[in-house]
Amino acid sequence: MKKMTIMIGGLLLIGPMLAHSTNHNQGAGPRGDGASGCGWGSLLFDGNSGVGAHVLAVTTNGSFGNNTFGLSSGTNGCDAEQPIRYKGGRVYIGANMTKLAEDMSRGSGETLAGLSEVMGIAKEDRPAFYALVKKHFAVIYPRDSVTSDEVMDALIVVMKSDPALSKYVG
Amino acid sequence: MRLHDDPAWLALGHYRRNGWGHWVSDADDPAFFLAETGQYDPEAELSATLLAYFAPGGGDRHPRCRFPARYHWLKSRLDFAGSPTSNGDCKAFSEWAETLKAHSVSLIFPASYLNSPSSMFGHTFLRLDLENQDEDARLLAYTVNYAADVNPADNELFYAYRGLFGGYPGVISVQPFYDKVKEYSDFENRDIWEYALNLTPTETAQLIRHVWEIRPIRFDYYFIGENCSFRMLSLLDVARPALGLREKFPYRAIPSDTVRAIVDAGLVDHVDYRASAATVLNEHTRQLTPDQLDLARRLAAGEIALNSDALKHLSASEQAAVLEIAYESLRYRALSDKLPREQVAGLSYKLLAARSRIDAASPLKPPRHPSTRDDQGHKPWRADLGLGFFDHKAFGSFRLRSAYHDLTDPLAGYRPGAQIKFLDASFRYYEDERFRVEAIDVIDIASLTPRTDFIKPLSWTVSLGARRKLLETGRPLVGYLDGGIGLSYGIGDGMIFGLVNTALEASEATRPGVDVGLGTRLGWLYQGLGGQGLIDFRIVCYVVDDDHCAGGLHLDHTVNLGRDYAVNLRLGRERGENAYASELLLSVRRYF
Numbered sequence: 001m002k003k004m005t006i007m008i009g010g011l012l013l014i015g016p017m018l019a020h021s022t023n024h025n026q027g028a029g030p031r032g033d034g035a036s037g038c039g040w041g042s043l044l045f046d047g048n049s050g051v052g053a054h055v056l057a058v059t060t061n062g063s064f065g066n067n068t069f070g071l072s073s074g075t076n077g078c079d080a081e082q083p084i085r086y087k088g089g090r091v092y093i094g095a096n097m098t099k100l101a102e103d104m105s106r107g108s109g110e111t112l113a114g115l116s117e118v119m120g121i122a123k124e125d126r127p128a129f130y131a132l133v134k135k136h137f138a139v140i141y142p143r144d145s146v147t148s149d150e151v152m153d154a155l156i157v158v159m160k161s162d163p164a165l166s167k168y169v170g
Numbered sequence: 171m172r173l174h175d176d177p178a179w180l181a182l183g184h185y186r187r188n189g190w191g192h193w194v195s196d197a198d199d200p201a202f203f204l205a206e207t208g209q210y211d212p213e214a215e216l217s218a219t220l221l222a223y224f225a226p227g228g229g230d231r232h233p234r235c236r237f238p239a240r241y242h243w244l245k246s247r248l249d250f251a252g253s254p255t256s257n258g259d260c261k262a263f264s265e266w267a268e269t270l271k272a273h274s275v276s277l278i279f280p281a282s283y284l285n286s287p288s289s290m291f292g293h294t295f296l297r298l299d300l301e302n303q304d305e306d307a308r309l310l311a312y313t314v315n316y317a318a319d320v321n322p323a324d325n326e327l328f329y330a331y332r333g334l335f336g337g338y339p340g341v342i343s344v345q346p347f348y349d350k351v352k353e354y355s356d357f358e359n360r361d362i363w364e365y366a367l368n369l370t371p372t373e374t375a376q377l378i379r380h381v382w383e384i385r386p387i388r389f390d391y392y393f394i395g396e397n398c399s400f401r402m403l404s405l406l407d408v409a410r411p412a413l414g415l416r417e418k419f420p421y422r423a424i425p426s427d428t429v430r431a432i433v434d435a436g437l438v439d440h441v442d443y444r445a446s447a448a449t450v451l452n453e454h455t456r457q458l459t460p461d462q463l464d465l466a467r468r469l470a471a472g473e474i475a476l477n478s479d480a481l482k483h484l485s486a487s488e489q490a491a492v493l494e495i496a497y498e499s500l501r502y503r504a505l506s507d508k509l510p511r512e513q514v515a516g517l518s519y520k521l522l523a524a525r526s527r528i529d530a531a532s533p534l535k536p537p538r539h540p541s542t543r544d545d546q547g548h549k550p551w552r553a554d555l556g557l558g559f560f561d562h563k564a565f566g567s568f569r570l571r572s573a574y575h576d577l578t579d580p581l582a583g584y585r586p587g588a589q590i591k592f593l594d595a596s597f598r599y600y601e602d603e604r605f606r607v608e609a610i611d612v613i614d615i616a617s618l619t620p621r622t623d624f625i626k627p628l629s630w631t632v633s634l635g636a637r638r639k640l641l642e643t644g645r646p647l648v649g650y651l652d653g654g655i656g657l658s659y660g661i662g663d664g665m666i667f668g669l670v671n672t673a674l675e676a677s678e679a680t681r682p683g684v685d686v687g688l689g690t691r692l693g694w695l696y697q698g699l700g701g702q703g704l705i706d707f708r709i710v711c712y713v714v715d716d717d718h719c720a721g722g723l724h725l726d727h728t729v730n731l732g733r734d735y736a737v738n739l740r741l742g743r744e745r746g747e748n749a750y751a752s753e754l755l756l757s758v759r760r761y762f
Contacts, residue, residue, distance in 0.1 A: 045504070045515040092310075096348060099356070102497065105522040106490075106532050113306035114348065126306075137526030144519035 042094045042148045044101055044141065089155070092118045094148035101141050107134030121168055128164050173247060174213040178411035182240050182380065184389075184404055185212050186416065196396055196404070198339075199388040204233060220244065228259045235260030239379035239408065263382050270312050270344075272298035272378050275409070277365040277402065277438075278313065278347075279429050280354040281544045282585055291574070291590075292425035292544070293354075294399045297347050297364070298378070301371075309348040314381055316342050316401040318391035340391035340401065342384055351444070357505055359448035363543055365432065368439045369409050377409040395421055399428040406437070413437070424573065429545040445537040447505075448625060451498045453537035454491075455624060462492050467623050469496035470503070472517050476524045486530040494534060497521040499624040506627075547583020548733055548761040550574045554596070556757025558740075567608070567755060569596035577616060577695060578738065579759075580730040581702050587618030587629070587658060587665055587695060594635075607647060611635035618667045618695065620660035629658040629667055631691075639680065640720065640746025646679030654691055664696035673710055682714045689721070701736065703727035718747045734761050 093100060096111050103109030107130045116126050133140060136158045140151055159165045173179065180186075184196040195202070195209045203209055205218035219240055222233035234241050238260060244250075276297040295315040300307060318338035332338050354360045369377070389396065400423035403415040418431050432438060445453070455463055465481060468474045469492065474481075481489055497518060504514040554569035572593035575584050591614040598608045614633035621627065631654040638645045656669030673687035689710030696703055709721035724742035731737060735758065742753040 043511075045511055045518055092348075095346070096352075098501075099352070101519075101522055102501075105497075105526040106494065107526075108532060110305070110309060111348070114309040117307045117310055134526050138523050141519070141522070144515040 042097050044097050044144060044146050044151075046097070089115060089119050090149070090152050093152050093155075097148050097151065100151075101137075104133045104137050104140060107131055119168055121165070125164060125168075128162070129159075132158060132162055132165060172213075174216040176247075176411070177407075177414065178243055179216060179240075180212060181404065181407040181411050181416070182243060182383075183208070183212055183215055184384075186420075196389055197384070197387050198390045202384070202387045204237075220248075230260060230262040232260075235263055237383050238263055239376055239383050242376060242379055263379075266382065267375075267378050270298055270378060271300050272312070272374050273301035273303075273371055274299045275367045275369045275374055275377065277367055277429065277432060278350070279363040279365065279425065279544065280358070280360040281363060282360065282588060292399075294402050294425045294428060295350065296377075296402055296405065298374075299366070309346070309351060311347045313345055313347050313350050314342065314402075314405070315345060315350070316340055316389075316398045318393075336390045336392055338391045340389045340396070340398075342381065342387075342401075344381070344385070355444060355446045359446040359502075359506075361446045361449055361540075362444040363429075363545070364442040364444060365429065365437075366439045366442070367406075367432070367437045369406075369437070373409040377405055380405065380408045395419075395423065397423055397425075399423045399425040403428055403431070406432070410437075424550055426545050426547070427550065430549075433545060441543065443539045443543075447498070447502060449537050451495070451502055451624060452622070454495050454498065454534045455622070457534055458491060458495060462488060463495070463623060466492045466495040466499065469493070469521065470500040470517075470624075476520055486528050487533045490525060490528045490530045491533050493521055493525040493528065494532060495624075497525065502625065506625075542582040544583050546733070548575075548580050548736075551762045552576075552579070552759055553762070554738070554757040554759050556738075556755050558753065558755030558757075560598075560600075560753050560755075561751040564601040565598040567596060567598050567757060569594070569608075569757070571595075577618075577704050578702060578726045578728045579761075580728065580733070580736055581697065582730075582733075586663075586697075587616070587620070587667075589614065589616040591615075606638075607636070609635065609637040611637075618658045618665060620658045620665045622660070628655055629669065630655045631669060631671075639675065639677070640744055640749050640751055641680070642746070642748040644679075645746075646677055648675045648677035648680060650675045656691075661694075662696070663698070664694065664702075666692075666694050668692050671708070671710060680715070685712045685714045687712045687720075689719075699727065700729040701727065702730075720744075720746050724753075728759070735759065736761075 092115060096114070099109075099111040100115060103112035112130060112133070113126070116129050121129050133155070139158055140154045142150075142154070156169045159169045180193075185193045186196065188194045193210060193212050197203070197209065200209075203215055203218075204222045205211060205214040208215035208218065219233065219237065223241060223244070225233070229235065276299055277294055278297050279292060279294050282292060295313050298312045298314065300311060303311060317340065319341045320338055351362070354362055389401065391397065400416070400419055403419065403423065407413055407415050413435055415428075415431055415435065419428065455466075458466065462484070465474075469476065469481070481492060484492065500514060500518055500521065503509065504518070550573040552569075552571040554567065556567040556569070558565055558567060571591060574590045574592060575588070576591060577587070577589045591611055594609075594611040594614065596608040596610075598606045600606065611633060612635045614631075614635065616629075616631045618629040619625075619627040631652065633652045634650070636647050636649050639648045651674045652671060654669035654671040656667060658665045658667040669691045671687075671689045671691050673689070675685045675687065676683065687710040689708060691706070691708045693704055693706045696705075704724075704726045706724045706726070707721070709719060711719040722742055722744035724740065726738065726740050728736045728738045738755075738757050738759055740753065740755040740757075744751045744753065
C-alpha cells in the first residue's frame with residue numbers, strides 16, 4: 001500500500017493548494033492532457049491545439065524539444081526518473097483526463113483499466129469499480145472545466161462510500 | 171577473436187566501418203568515450219574502459235556506474251577477481267532500472283495514417299514490458315524512444331534539410347506508453363502494431379543497462395540513415411549481439427524494412443494491433459443504421475438536443491451506440507480541425523454525461539485485426555522491365571524506384587489512396603535506336619482520403635521531377651513542380667477523386683522557358699481483376715504560352731503476383747500542343 005500512502009500524501013499537500021486556485025489550466029501543456037503526465041491540474045478536453053506541430057514532427061519522426069527535454073531532465077514539473085505507477089493515480093489521471101472521461105462514461109476501456117491497475121484494484125473488484133465510476137460519472141466529472149485534481153479528489157470520495165472499494169482509498 | 175573485435179563490444183560502442191573500412195562510432199558525443207580516440211578506436215576504448223573501471227572511488231559518477239552495460243559484458247568475459255568487481259553501489263542506476271521493471275521488450279510500429287503519406291515511413295520505438303503484463307497494464311509500461319530534438323521555430327524547408335543532412339541532435343527519451351498511444355492513436359490517427367519480442371529477461375536487462383549509458387548521449391539524427399528505427403536496431407544488437415541487425419542497414423533504415431528484418435531474424439513472439447481513433451470511428455459507424463448515423467451526426471453538430479425524442483425512442487443499447495459515436499466524431503473533429511477547447515468542451519461533456527446515464531454496455535465492436543500487417547506489404551524498391559508502343563514506335567522500358575508505394579502497387583499492407591514515391595526514374599530504348607530518359611520523379615506524393623459524414627479530409631498531391639512534354643515539334647524533357655487539391659469519395663472498395671491542379675514547368679526547349687499551367691484531374695481508383703488500378707483523366711491549360719491545353723486519359727492496371735512481383739498494363743491517349751499520341755506499355759514489376 002506504499003503507493004496509496006504516497007498518493008494520499010500528495011492529496012493532502014496539493015489538494016488544499018488547488019482548492020482555491022482559480023487557474024485550473026496550470027501545468028496543462030500544449031499537447032494536451034497535461035503534457036506527458038507532468039501536469040497536476042490538467043483540464044478536461046484540453047489539448048486540441050498543437051496537433052499541427054505533430055504533423056510536421058512525423059515526417060522525420062521528430063519530437064519537440066520541450067517534451068523530450070522535460071522528460072529527460074526532470075524539468076516541466078515532472079521527474080522522468082520517477083515512473084508514474086509509483087506516484088499513484090493522480091499523475092495518471094492528469095495525463096489521461098479526456099480518455100478517462102470517455103471510458104468512465106461507458107464503464108469500460110483500456111484507460112480505465114490502466115487506472116485500476118495504478119490504484120492497485122484487484123481483478124475481482126474491477127467490474128464493481130467500473131460500474132461505480134460510470135454510475136457516478138457526473139460526480140467525478142461534475143462539469144466540462146473540471147481539472148484532474150478535482151477528479152481524483154471526487155473519485156476518492158466516491159470510492160470511500162462504496163463498501164467493496166473503500167479499502168483502496170483507506 | 172580479440173575482445174575489442176567482439177560484436178558485443180562493437181554494438182555497445184555503436185561502432186560501424188566507414189567507407190574506408192575504419193571503425194567509427196555513431197555516437198557524436200565525447201561524453202560517451204573514455205579514451206581520447208574512442209570514437210574511432212574500439213581497442214583504445216576498451217583499454218580505457220577497463221582502466222577506468224579499476225580506478226579508485228565509487229558512486230554514481232564512477233565509470234562502473236556510468237557504463238553498466240559495458241561493465242556487465244566485460245565482467246562476463248574477463249576475470250575480475252581480486253579487484254573492485256561490483257557495481258552494486260550504483261544507486262541512481264539501480265533505482266531507475268528498478269522503477270522500469272522491464273522483463274521483456276516489444277517493438278512498437280505506428281503505421282502510416284490517413285491523409286499523411288509521409289507517415290508511410292513510419293516510426294518505431296521499444297516498449298519495456300512488465301512481467302506478467304496483461305492488457306490492463308499495457309498502457310503503463312515505459313517506452314524507449316529515439317527522436318530528433320527539433321526546434322519548433324524552424325521552418326519546414328530548414329527542417330527537411332537538417333533532417334536529411336544532419337544538424338538535429340537525436341535524443342533518447344523514456345516515456346509512459348500511454349503518452350505515445352495518445353500521440354499516435356488520438357492525435358495522428360495511426361494504427362499501431364505491437365511486436366512482442368522474444369528477448370529473455372537477461373537480454374532485456376542488458377538492453378536497459380545500455381539505455382542508461384546512451385540516455386544522455388548525443389547521436390546526430392539523419393532521417394534516412396541514422397533514424398529512430400536504426401537506433402532501435404542498435405539497441406537490439408546490444409541485447410543479442412549475434413543478431414547483427416545494424417549491418418543489414420548500412421545506408422537507409424525505412425522503419426517498415428527494419429520491422430521486416432526483425433521478423434526475419436525470428437525475434438517476434440506475437441503481434442498485437444491497436445486501432446487508431448479514426449479507425450475505431452470508421453468501424454463503429456459501420457455498425458449503425460443510416461438513421462442512427464444521421465442522429466449521431468446531428469447530435470455531434472449540436473443540431474438537436476440530447477433529450478430529443480429521436481434518441482429516446484431507441485433502445486438503451488442503441489442510445490449508447492449513438493452517443494458514443496457522436497462523442498467520438500466530435501473528438502475526432504476537435505483534434506483534426508484543431509477546434510478551440512471552448513467550442514467543443516460543453517457539448518463533449520454533455521454527450522459523455524448523457525452516455526453515463528444509459529444503463530447499457532457499449533454494443534460497438536472494435537475494429538478487426540487487418541489481414542495484412544504493414545510489414546507484410548511489398549518492399550519499397552521497385553524495378554520494372556517492359557515493352558510498349560508510343561506513337562506507333564516500339565520501345566523497351568526500364569524503370570527503377572527507390573521507394574515506396576504507388577497507387578497502382580499491390581495494396582496489401584498499405585493505405586488505399588496514399589502514395590509516396592522517391593527517386594523514380596524510367597528509361598526507354600526506342601526501335602530507331604534512340605535511348606531516352608522518359609521521366610525522373612524526385613518525389614511524388616498523393617493523399618486521397620475519402621470523405622464520410624464524420625471524416626472530411628481534403629485530398630492533395632504534390633510532385634517534383636522531370637518528364638516528357640508532348641509538343642508539335644517533339645517531346646522535350648521539362649522540369650516540373652505539380653500540386654493539386656480536391657475531394658475524394660469512396661465507392662465500393664475504391665474511390666473517385668477530383669482535384670484542381672497547378673503545374674510549373676521549365677525547359678530550354680519550350681518557347682517561354684517557364685510555363686504555368688492550371689487544370690483539373692479526375693480519377694477512379696479501384697480494386698479488382700486480380701489487383702488494383704487507376705483510371706486517370708487530366709487536363710491542363712498553360713497560361714504563359716497562350717492557346718494551348720494539354721491532357722490525357724490513362725488506365726493503369728496492376729495484377730498482383732504474390733508479394734514480390736506484379737504485372738502492369740498502361741494504356742493511354744495523350745494530347746499535346748497540336749499533337750496526339752497513344753501509349754501502350756506492358757511491364758513486369760519486381761519489389762525488393
